[in-house]
Amino acid sequence: MPLLEVQNLKAYFFVEKGEVKAVDDVTFNLERGETIGIAGESGCGKSTTAFAILNLMPHPGKVVGGHVLLDGEDLVTKTPEEMRKIRWREISMVFQGAMNALNPVLRVGEQIVEALLLHEDITHEDAWKKMEDILEVVGVDPTRATNYPHEFSGGMKQRVMIAMALVTEPKVVICDEPTTALDVTVEAQVLKLLKSLQKKFNLSVILITHDLATIAEACDRVAIMYAGKIVEFADVVAIYKNRLHPYTEGLIRSVPSLLGTDHLVSIPGSPPGLITPPSGCRFHPRCPIATELCMNQEPEFREIKKKHWVMCHHADQLGTKQVWK
Amino acid sequence: MPTAEPLIKVRQLKKYFPVRRGLVAALFSRGQIWVKAVDDVSFDIYKNEVFVLAGESGCGKTTTGRLLLNLTEPTEGSVTYGNVDLATISKQEMKALRPKLQIVFQDPYSSLNPRLSVFDSIAECLEVNHLTANREELTERVKMAMEDVRLIPPEDFLYRYPHMLSGGQRQRVVIARAIVSQPEFIVADEPVSMLDASIRAEILDLLKGLIKKYDLTYLYITHDLASARYVGNRIAIMYLGRIAEYGPVGRVIDNPKHQYTAILVSAVPIPDPTLVHTRRAPVGEVPSPINPPAGCRFHPRCPKADEKCATEEPPYEQVEKDHFAACWHWFDPKQWEEEEKALEKEKPKAKGK
Numbered sequence: 285m286p287l288l289e290v291q292n293l294k295a296y297f298f299v300e301k302g303e304v305k306a307v308d309d310v311t312f313n314l315e316r317g318e319t320i321g322i323a324g325e326s327g328c329g330k331s332t333t334a335f336a337i338l339n340l341m342p343h344p345g346k347v348v349g350g351h352v353l354l355d356g357e358d359l360v361t362k363t364p365e366e367m368r369k370i371r372w373r374e375i376s377m378v379f380q381g382a383m384n385a386l387n388p389v390l391r392v393g394e395q396i397v398e399a400l401l402l403h404e405d406i407t408h409e410d411a412w413k414k415m416e417d418i419l420e421v422v423g424v425d426p427t428r429a430t431n432y433p434h435e436f437s438g439g440m441k442q443r444v445m446i447a448m449a450l451v452t453e454p455k456v457v458i459c460d461e462p463t464t465a466l467d468v469t470v471e472a473q474v475l476k477l478l479k480s481l482q483k484k485f486n487l488s489v490i491l492i493t494h495d496l497a498t499i500a501e502a503c504d505r506v507a508i509m510y511a512g513k514i515v516e517f518a519d520v521v522a523i524y525k526n527r528l529h530p531y532t533e534g535l536i537r538s539v540p541s542l543l544g545t546d547h548l549v550s551i552p553g554s555p556p557g558l559i560t561p562p563s564g565c566r567f568h569p570r571c572p573i574a575t576e577l578c579m580n581q582e583p584e585f586r587e588i589k590k591k592h593w594v595m596c597h598h599a600d601q602l603g604t605k606q607v608w609k
Numbered sequence: 610m611p612t613a614e615p616l617i618k619v620r621q622l623k624k625y626f627p628v629r630r631g632l633v634a635a636l637f638s639r640g641q642i643w644v645k646a647v648d649d650v651s652f653d654i655y656k657n658e659v660f661v662l663a664g665e666s667g668c669g670k671t672t673t674g675r676l677l678l679n680l681t682e683p684t685e686g687s688v689t690y691g692n693v694d695l696a697t698i699s700k701q702e703m704k705a706l707r708p709k710l711q712i713v714f715q716d717p718y719s720s721l722n723p724r725l726s727v728f729d730s731i732a733e734c735l736e737v738n739h740l741t742a743n744r745e746e747l748t749e750r751v752k753m754a755m756e757d758v759r760l761i762p763p764e765d766f767l768y769r770y771p772h773m774l775s776g777g778q779r780q781r782v783v784i785a786r787a788i789v790s791q792p793e794f795i796v797a798d799e800p801v802s803m804l805d806a807s808i809r810a811e812i813l814d815l816l817k818g819l820i821k822k823y824d825l826t827y828l829y830i831t832h833d834l835a836s837a838r839y840v841g842n843r844i845a846i847m848y849l850g851r852i853a854e855y856g857p858v859g860r861v862i863d864n865p866k867h868q869y870t871a872i873l874v875s876a877v878p879i880p881d882p883t884l885v886h887t888r889r890a891p892v893g894e895v896p897s898p899i900n901p902p903a904g905c906r907f908h909p910r911c912p913k914a915d916e917k918c919a920t921e922e923p924p925y926e927q928v929e930k931d932h933f934a935a936c937w938h939w940f941d942p943k944q945w946e947e948e949e950k951a952l953e954k955e956k957p958k959a960k961g962k
Contacts, residue, residue, distance in 0.1 A: 325805040437894050467665040467832060472876040472888035496806060497835070497878035501888065520882040538810040540839040542862060542877045548810035548839065554775045 285356065286313035287488050288337075288375075288456055293350035293360075295329075295336035302559045306332040306345070308512040311585060311593075314456065319482065319489040321499040321520070323535070324509035325555055330492045331380065333509070334458045337490075338377060339367045354456070372403045375456040376449040378442075381465060385445055386433040393419070393429025396448045403452050415451060421484075422447045422477060439470035443477065450481060458490045463498065475502050496539045500524060505591075508532045511566040512558050514585065518592040528588060528599040530607045531567050537608060549608040565597065573598055573607050615653035616794065616826050617677060622650045622686035624672050628899065645898050646672040648850035649686070654794075657820055659827045661837040661858060664847035665873075667895060670830045673847070674796040677828060678710050679703060690794070708738050708790035713816075715799035717779035721771040728767040731755065731786045740790060754789040757822065758782075758815060777808035784815065788823055798830045813840050834877050838862055843931070846870045849906040850898055856932030866934035869907045875945075887949060905937065913938040 290312050297304040307329045314320055322330045336347050339359055352359040354374060362370065379385040387395055393415050400411040416426035422443040433441060442462060449457050459478070463471035475498070482489055491502055499506055500520060507517040508531065516529040527533050537549035553570045556562050562569050568578040577597050585595040596602075625643035647669040654660045662670040675681045677688055679695045688695045693706070714720035721730055731751045734740075741747040755763040758781040771779055780800065787795055797816060801809040817840055819825055831837050837844055838858050845855035846867065854867040865871040875889040891910040896902055902909050908918035918937050925933040 325807060439894065468834075468876045468878070469665060469873060469890040471878075472890040476888065476890070494806060495878070497880040500880045500882040501878040503882075524880070524882050535807060536880065538807045539880050540810075540813075540835040541880055542835045542838060542874065543879060543881075544859065545835075545839055548814065550811035550814065551807040554777065554808070 287316045287355065288314040289351070289353040290333075290337060291351040291353065293333070293336055293352060294348045295332050295341055295345060296348050297345040299344060299559075304558045305512050305561060306558055307336055308558075308561075309350070309585075310509075310512075310514050311350075312507050312514060312517050314488050314490060316455075316488055317482065317486050318504045319491055319502060321503035321506040322490060322492045322509055322514075323494065323496055323499050323506060325494060325535075327555055327558075328509040329512040329558075330494075330509055331460050334377060334460050334490065334492055337458065338371055338375065339364075340371075369403070372399055372449075372452045372454060374454055375458070376452065376454040378445050378449045378457065378459040378462050380460040380462075386441060388433050391430050391432060392436065392444050396429075396444070396451050399448055400451055415447075418447045418451045419444075421481065422450075423473075438466055439473060442466060442470075442474050446474070446478065446481070450485065450487075453485060454487075456488045456490065458492065460492045461494070462491070464493065464495070471498070478502075496536055497541075508535065511556055511561055513566060513595060514593070515567065515596065516592075516594045518594075522589075522592055528592070528594040528602045529567075529596045530571050530573055530598075530602065533602070533606065534608050537606075551608075565595070572609075573601070614656075616656045616691065617654040617828075618687075618689040619653070619673075619677065620651050620687050620689070622673065622676055622688065623648055623684045624669075624676055624681060625684045642899055645850050645901055647676065647683075648898075648901065650847075650850070650852055651686075652845055652852065652855060654826060654828060656826055657824065658842040659817075659820070659829050659840050661829045661831060661841035661844040662847060663831055663834055663837050663844055665832060665895060667898065668847040669850040669898075670847050671798055674712070674798050674828055674830050677794075678712060678796055680712075704738075708734060708740060709793045711787035711790065711792040711795045713780075713783050713787050713795060713797045713800045716803050717776060717783050718771075718803070720783055721779055723771050726768050726770055727755075727760075727774075727782050730771075730782060731789050734786065734790045738790065750789055751785075754785040755781075757788060757819065758785040760785065775808075776804050777811065780804060780808075780812055781815070784812075784819075788819060788825075791823065793824065794826045794828070796828045796830065799832070800829075801836060802831070802833065809836070816840065834862060834874060846873065849895065849901050851906055851935075853907065853936070854932075854934040856928065860929070860932050864928070864932075866928045866932075866939045867907075867936040868911045868913050868938060868940050869936075870934070871940040887945070889945075905935070907936075911938075913944075 290310060293307055293310045295307040297306055310333055324330050335341050337352050341347055347360055396415040397411045400406055400414060419426045419429060424440060424443050463474050493499060503520050506520050506523045507514045510531050516532045523532060524536060534549050534551040540548060551570055564580050565578040565583050568574040583595050583597045585593055587593050588599055624647040625645050628642040628644055650673060662673055664670050676683050728751055731754055732747055735747055735750055741750055752763040760766045760781050801812050829840055841858040844858040844861050845852045848869050854861055854870045862874055865874050872889050872891050893910050904920045905918045905923050908914040923935045923937045925935045927933055
């Protein structure tokens with residue numbers, strides 16, 4: 285049984301103009317010790333998915349349907365009190381933008397200790413020791429625990445954020461754009477660290493990013509999101525080499541490679557608003573192979589091959605064939 | 610492609626920023642402290658080429674770009690545009706030259722005035738410089754620029770405000786604003802780093818396409834070597850205010866000779882999961898540009914550094930035609946092969962089948 289199963293998850297924002305269907309019927313699973321990537325353009329619902337899993341939807345958002353099964357237990361139905369116990373102890377998160385996610389007026393060590401004191405029955409002294417250990421693990425000199433965040437560089441802050449997410453030894457860590465604001469060399473360091481910690485603690489990781497090159501480097505399986513839906517979910521090699529959704533192909537072929545690229549695909553138009561998303565397949569207005577069927581009927585999210593899910597009427601035609609010029 | 614005479618010549622360019630200190634600190638210490646943002650940089654940019662300045666944040670690439678446009682005054686050194694030395698010309702002359710030198714900024718969300726319509730934003734440069742005779746010509750020029758950046762039809766966009774546009778459309782407006790005065794040289798400072806992947810390709814292709822039409826030359830500033838390779842002809846890799854290596858973009862990336870370039874290139878993720886490669890990163894962090902290391906600036910983080918590197922600054926030596934590196938110990942791919950082999954043994958399961 286997978287460690288984490290997300291089934292038909294729906295999370296909407298209730299605003300004046302209507303419901304923003306930020307996460308709309310999303311299904312995927314996460315095995316023990318694996319890393320899955322969630323990729324897509326800004327506003328496709330990647331981060332909202334993370335918040336919905338943790339039951340941490342910011343106002344005016346709400347989880348309105350579906351299940352999040354962690355070891356068989358449904359997190360969606362938990363009371364806030366129960367959820368507080370699960371958060372960080374079972375499943376934690378590295379938030380986007382390490383630059384701003386730390387409290388600027390609290391010493392770095394104290395912030396990690398705070399997480400421990402909240403979630404574990406532990407004395408301040410022991411918590412401090414544990415915090416020093418975890419800083420050591422993520423490669424930050426423990427003597428710097430008494431520093432404030434402004435005394436740290438971006439990469440160091442990101443390490444602290446990771447330390448904070450791991451100090452309670454959770455089973456699942458959700459990393460929301462953990463390296464977006466960092467230089468590539470620092471990014472390489474941070475991802476390497478994450479990989480080694482994953483081995484050490486047998487962690488399962490959900491890596492949310494818009495950077496497809498990073499996904500290719502770091503993930504075992506990948507979910508591609510578009511306009512609040514997962515349009516394709518498969519093994520990383522299948523996603524890059526045998527993708528079955530036109531959006532996946534467009535997205536991947538729009539990224540230049542360091543090894544040289546002759547031609548980049550650009551997807552015309554921009555992602556739709558999510559209050560009244562397009563009918564049928566949400567990608568049809570931008571899709572080069574859309575037919576009338578795509579306009580009228582929403583495709584099913586189906587397992588077309590073993591462990592390869594896709595949401596496209598024409599998925600059978602794709603694969604190694606290219607639909608974008 | 611590059612012609613014989615460079616359009617822009619940069620020689621021994623330096624920019625030091627004074628560090629502000631409190632009164633007490635200033636009283637009790639001698640001398641002014643400087644941030645050496647750009648420290649002795651020289652290069653040429655040829656007509657119709659895309660010259661890339663690449664490096665990590667804080668390496669001085671943006672400051673160099675601003676110096677080339679005379680938006681900041683250099684501490685030392687010169688920038689020659691054609692045969693005009695930008696440091697010595699008068700304000701009037703500079704003003705007359707401005708329309709020829711343009712810039713595209715990184716963040717289209719903050720580089721457009723939210724209170725100006727698309728038309729006003731683009732027209733401003735023409736109006737300020739009195740480049741058009743009358744209103745009709747002004748409108749005509751603005752529309753032409755908009756068509757060239759594919760804001761089509763222009764009538765649909767003319768009277769919109771930035772908040773009514775998507776990120777990609779805003780960046781098109783920023784580019785239209787830069788090309789409307791028929792410039793010869795554009796500094797594009799991270800023009801796509803704030804945009805989504807699917808839109809990046811469009812903007813990069815657009816910038817490339819304008820070279821022919823407008824007879825343009827670019828300085829493309831970026832931290833992203835993959836996009837640099839896609840648009841660039843030649844590249845200079847900067848580290849702590851200095852150029853470590855420069856040459857044709859493909860050759861510098863495929864055959865780096867400076868130890869820093871080699872590590873930087875290896876750190877770039879490759880969008881192909883079947884390719885097993887080791888991402889490397891230099892140890893530690895970039896030192897402060899206030900007191901940059903003596904000798905080779907990279908030596909405290911360099912795996913090959915020795916005493917010589919710590920004391921003597923390496924000169925630029927030719928690797929092959931047009932490709933130069935300033936490093937005492939040129940990078941040799943063999944250096945890493947042993948390490949890679951050891952790693953392979955450790956990790957028997959490669960990704961995929």
